[in-house]
Amino acid sequence: MKWIYVSIIAIFSTFFLAGCSQVDPVPEQESPEGNLPIQTIHALGDSLTAGYQLPLQDSYPHQLEKKLKDEGYRVKVLNGWISWDTSEGLAKRVDRQLADAKKGDLAILVIWANDGLRGLPLDQLHDNFQEIIGKIKEKELNLIVWGMQIPTNNSPQYRAEFKSIYDDFCQENEWNNAVSCLDFFLDGVAWNPWLNLPDGIHPTKEGYAIIVENLLPLVKNFLTTK
Numbered sequence: 001m002k003w004i005y006v007s008i009i010a011i012f013s014t015f016f017l018a019g020c021s022q023v024d025p026v027p028e029q030e031s032p033e034g035n036l037p038i039q040t041i042h043a044l045g046d047s048l049t050a051g052y053q054l055p056l057q058d059s060y061p062h063q064l065e066k067k068l069k070d071e072g073y074r075v076k077v078l079n080g081w082i083s084w085d086t087s088e089g090l091a092k093r094v095d096r097q098l099a100d101a102k103k104g105d106l107a108i109l110v111i112w113a114n115d116g117l118r119g120l121p122l123d124q125l126h127d128n129f130q131e132i133i134g135k136i137k138e139k140e141l142n143l144i145v146w147g148m149q150i151p152t153n154n155s156p157q158y159r160a161e162f163k164s165i166y167d168d169f170c171q172e173n174e175w176n177n178a179v180s181c182l183d184f185f186l187d188g189v190a191w192n193p194w195l196n197l198p199d200g201i202h203p204t205k206e207g208y209a210i211i212v213e214n215l216l217p218l219v220k221n222f223l224t225t226k
Contacts, residue, residue, distance in 0.1 A: 039223055041077040042101060044090060045110035048185060050081035051208065053197060058205035063212045064219065073223055086114045087128035094135050103140040106222045108215070110118065112166070122161050125194050129165060141179045141223045144215070146185045179219045186213055200221025
């Protein structure tokens, strides 16, 4: 059943292109009272991070920030997105994106979907991914990497090798307390028409709420102030 969804991705791939291209912060919210420092979370990605066709407050970064603040955490989540972006695009902009990042901040990386849609050569994907990861490590940030499934119109070998880039990274870094991996960004949301927009790709507000619940336990592992 999962590959039914990713086949739909191939059909509706133009919807990724339709989104605007920019980098926006989550609108500032009032912080909980207290003198502890505010921790920053950098959400890096494409239209899935942006909250395509939704108000900014419905995107997963904004919902994540609100959820954490409601639980008493002092956080700011920056929504760093460019619709239709790829690993190559993020590799070029990640330095600028993280210019103000501080040691111990958290980065959340979701940048796989459009590479798969375009059938990006795997050696290039590997190099782009390593460049992104290297720059995040240079900043001494904590990191959550979120996987993605790709269309069945790619060959089985391509799909397997595509996934192995993510799997190998996670296996190599499973010992590292600064890195966590989640297998599928749309887990519990994909293939459900009630949780996705009519394009069958991008989540609704309710879909993003499930994504936030999936993410929340890992994020809390990296938060030290409350």
